[in-house]
Amino acid sequence: FYLCFSQFFSLYFMHFHHFYIFSNLPLTFLNSQSKLNVSSYICICPLGGIENMEKFIMIHPADKVAVALSPLKAGTELSVDGQNITLLEDIPQGHKFALQDMEAGEEVIKYGCPIGLTTEPVKKGAWVHVHNMKTGLGDLLTYTYHKQDTDLAPTEEVFFQGYKRADGKTGVRNELWIIPTVGCVNNVAQAIEKKAQIFRKGTIDAVAAFPHPYGCSQMGDDQENTRQILADLINHPNAGGVLVLGLGCENSNIEVLKKYIGPYDERRVKFLVAQESEDEIEDAMKLLGELAEYAGSAKREPVSCSQLVIGMKCGGSDGLSGITANPTVGAFSDLLISKGGTTILTEVPEMFGAETLLMNRCENQELFDQTVDLINNFKNYFKSHNQTIYENPSPGNKKGGISTLEDKSLGCTQKSGSAPVRGVLAYGEPVKEKGLNLLSAPGNDLVASTALAASGAHIVLFTTGRGTPFASPVPTVKISSNSALFHKKGNWIDFNCGTMVEGQDLSALSRELFDYVIAVASGEEVKSEKAGFHDMAIFKQGVTL
Numbered sequence: 001f002y003l004c005f006s007q008f009f010s011l012y013f014m015h016f017h018h019f020y021i022f023s024n025l026p027l028t029f030l031n032s033q034s035k036l037n038v039s040s041y042i043c044i045c046p047l048g049g050i051e052n053m054e055k056f057i058m059i060h061p062a063d064k065v066a067v068a069l070s071p072l073k074a075g076t077e078l079s080v081d082g083q084n085i086t087l088l089e090d091i092p093q094g095h096k097f098a099l100q101d102m103e104a105g106e107e108v109i110k111y112g113c114p115i116g117l118t119t120e121p122v123k124k125g126a127w128v129h130v131h132n133m134k135t136g137l138g139d140l141l142t143y144t145y146h147k148q149d150t151d152l153a154p155t156e157e158v159f160f161q162g163y164k165r166a167d168g169k170t171g172v173r174n175e176l177w178i179i180p181t182v183g184c185v186n187n188v189a190q191a192i193e194k195k196a197q198i199f200r201k202g203t204i205d206a207v208a209a210f211p212h213p214y215g216c217s218q219m220g221d222d223q224e225n226t227r228q229i230l231a232d233l234i235n236h237p238n239a240g241g242v243l244v245l246g247l248g249c250e251n252s253n254i255e256v257l258k259k260y261i262g263p264y265d266e267r268r269v270k271f272l273v274a275q276e277s278e279d280e281i282e283d284a285m286k287l288l289g290e291l292a293e294y295a296g297s298a299k300r301e302p303v304s305c306s307q308l309v310i311g312m313k314c315g316g317s318d319g320l321s322g323i324t325a326n327p328t329v330g331a332f333s334d335l336l337i338s339k340g341g342t343t344i345l346t347e348v349p350e351m352f353g354a355e356t357l358l359m360n361r362c363e364n365q366e367l368f369d370q371t372v373d374l375i376n377n378f379k380n381y382f383k384s385h386n387q388t389i390y391e392n393p394s395p396g397n398k399k400g401g402i403s404t405l406e407d408k409s410l411g412c413t414q415k416s417g418s419a420p421v422r423g424v425l426a427y428g429e430p431v432k433e434k435g436l437n438l439l440s441a442p443g444n445d446l447v448a449s450t451a452l453a454a455s456g457a458h459i460v461l462f463t464t465g466r467g468t469p470f471a472s473p474v475p476t477v478k479i480s481s482n483s484a485l486f487h488k489k490g491n492w493i494d495f496n497c498g499t500m501v502e503g504q505d506l507s508a509l510s511r512e513l514f515d516y517v518i519a520v521a522s523g524e525e526v527k528s529e530k531a532g533f534h535d536m537a538i539f540k541q542g543v544t545l
Contacts, residue, residue: 056080057323057501058099060112065096065128067110067319067401069501072097088125093482094319094401094465096128108133108403111322111411113354116404128403135390135404137353139383140376145368148360150420155338158514161522162303163240166265170307171237172458172521173475174298175206176291178243178284179234181257182215182250185274189245192284199292203299204240205523207288208534210473216250222542227252228428229538231260232454234269235430238474240295241268243287248275267294300523306340308521309431311452311460311474312415313347315445316394318465318481319401322411325463325481325497330417331510332461332517337419337435344431344457345416346439347448348378352390353406354413358438362421370424374440381541396466415463427539431456446470446537453536459520461513467492471533475526477517494526 058066058081066080072091077084080099091097096110102122107114117136122128163171176199180189193209200207210233214226230252234242246254254271261269270287274280312329314321333343351358355375362368382389390405402408416436423433427440428451441451449460449472460472465481467489480486483498495516500509520526 056097059110059323062109062112064099064102064107064109066099067323068093068095068097069320069323085125088123089127091127092401093484096319096401096403098122098124098126098128100124107136110407113406113410115353115407115410129401130398130403133403135353135406137390137404137406139389140379143356143359143368143372145362145365146360147362147368150361150418152334152338152419154340155335157339158305158518159302160305160308160518161300162307163237163298163300164303165237166268167237169237170303170458171240172308172523173205173238174203174240174295175208175238176200176204176241176243176288176295177233177236177239177473178207178209178245178288179230180209180211180215181230181244181246181252181254183211183213184216184247184250185245185280186211186213188274188280188284192243192245192281192288195281195285196288199288202296204292204296206529206532206534208473210534210536212536212538214538214540215252217545218251219543219545222540223251225428225541226538227257227260229450229454230257231262232428232430232456233473233536234261235264236453236456236473238458239268240298241288241291242270243284243291244269244271245280245284246271246273248273304340305336305518305521306434308336308517309342309344309456309458310336310517311344311346311449311455311457313445313448313452313460314350314412314415314463315443316396316464316466316468317400317402317408317411318397320481320498320501321400321402321463321465322407322414323481324500325465325479326411326414327506328497328500328509328513329415329461329463329479331506332417332513333415333436334417334419335510335514336517337417340434342431342434342437342456343416343419344425344437344439344452344455345413346441346452347412347443348374348438348440349382349389349443350405350409350412351375351438352379352409353404354409357413358416358421361416361419361436367421367424371421371438374424374438378440378442400465415461425455427451428454430454442539444537446472446535447539449476450536450538459517461517463497464493469528469531469533471528471531471535473534473536475520476528477520477526478528479513490527491531492527 056066068091074089076087102118116133178189189209196207277283419436422435423437425439441448453473460476463479478493479495480493486493486496
């Protein structure tokens with residue numbers, strides 16, 4: 001049964017007896033090859049009961065492929081949307097199989113949108129992947145604004161236990177941070193971090209250093225990026241106290257950096273120039289003692305979730321990421337925004353191929369124009385380095401079932417939910433607008449997650465089908481797209497969305513994720529925090545002298 005519905009993108013699942021309801025699917029998708037116009041649907045797809053429900057999913061009625069929810073053997077007979085299909089070869093979990101014969105050069109449709117072109121004839125029931133399809137995208141495009149009204153109705157306010165700062169900001173952690181201005185003092189910073197663990201007591205949640213290889217021998221925008229990211233971290237409200245550790249002769253020395261930091265509380269931020277100290281570790285410990293005394297006086301108290309800023313990122317995706325984890329984060333984003341909160345979506349190269357779906361949700365023409373620049377500036381960055389724009393999916397992505405950048409992007413952008421775009425941020429720019437924001441940063445996991453933290457995210461939600469142990473400057477929640485990963489890597493993964501293919505509906509799962517995020521904001525440690533991990537990486541773009 002197909003019923004016309006609203007015209008905006010995001011995949012939602014509702015379990016209804018032995019059916020799945022897919023709503024709010026793409027209406028219009030525009031790329032360099034074609035424009036696909038389809039009615040938006042509530043698609044009630046009979047999947048043959050619990051047995052078939054666990055085998056495959058047809059995401060949209062216009063799709064030419066379905067996705068295996070568990071490994072399927074060659075010769076398996078399936079009933080898909082009223083037709084019988086016999087699989088011609090083994091289909092790994094998260095991978096696609098053809099629902100119809102396709103000629104060479106024909107568009108492959110998934111999510112109701114083209115995800116690439118076949119490179120050879122494909123038979124019904126065949127495995128569809130990188131061996132027989134390719135991207136259908138081109139380079140720079142011309143975009144037209146088709147505004148979609150996507151406002152969310154307000155929902156009941158919720159509170160978490162946070163730290164209110166003197167400058168009016170709110171933190172979800174009360175940590176002592178050691179920020180080197182230059183890579184030359186990284187080892188010193190790490191030695192100080194190790195010795196300073198004695199200050200981790202009372203309400204001090206952690207003591208962490210953030211080494212990086214930059215701060216000197218940089219030019220132009222590259223040097224500006226380093227200074228801005230360091231200043232953003234120094235000002236981050238998750239840090240109850242910050243020791244800025246300089247060498248003394250670097251380009252981005254402390255006096256230069258102070259111009260980027262702006263006004264600061266001398267009780268909360270201390271500075272140490274190693275070249276001016278007889279024993280920089282001893283002097284650092286004295287300063288950290290003062291910072292610990294100040295930060296240790298902070299107590300958690302109720303704070304409205306409207307003050308929360310949550311970053312959204314994916315990495316090591318698989319074929320289920322766009323079906324389970326990313327839609328769940330999208331529904332979470334909508335829920336938080338409906339309560340007055342803020343979310344930030346980044347990794348611009350993984351918007352390529354789905355960018356119009358975000359552009360048309362921009363609240364006004366100015367934001368649309370900024371989003372066009374966001375996309376095209378990143379494409380020009382690729383071109384200026386003589387790199388191919390559309391070769392993004394990593395080996396791990398491909399192994400998990402993602403075949404092209406369109407395939408990845410259409411799944412990736414579902415983390416944005418359905419809310420209107422209310423802000424577009426340059427790399428390193430602090431968030432200002434409540435609601436959904438887009439941030440300029442690459443797809444690299446560490447760089448993008450650091451960028452989210454630098455722009456003000458208190459917590460990063462990181463969806464993955466492959467798993468990763470990394471952290472970022474703020475609590476980084478690892479969300480698995482499949483249950484096998486959740487059970488295998490319990491020391492990495494914090495939240496499991498694989499239960500969606502086992503019958504759990506999106507509404508309940510997104511609410512469960514919301515409750516978990518509130519618990520993390522109130523002090524519950526994520527797995528990487530329990531392991532003592534804190535990472536940061538700065539976007540390197542320019543020349544090193």
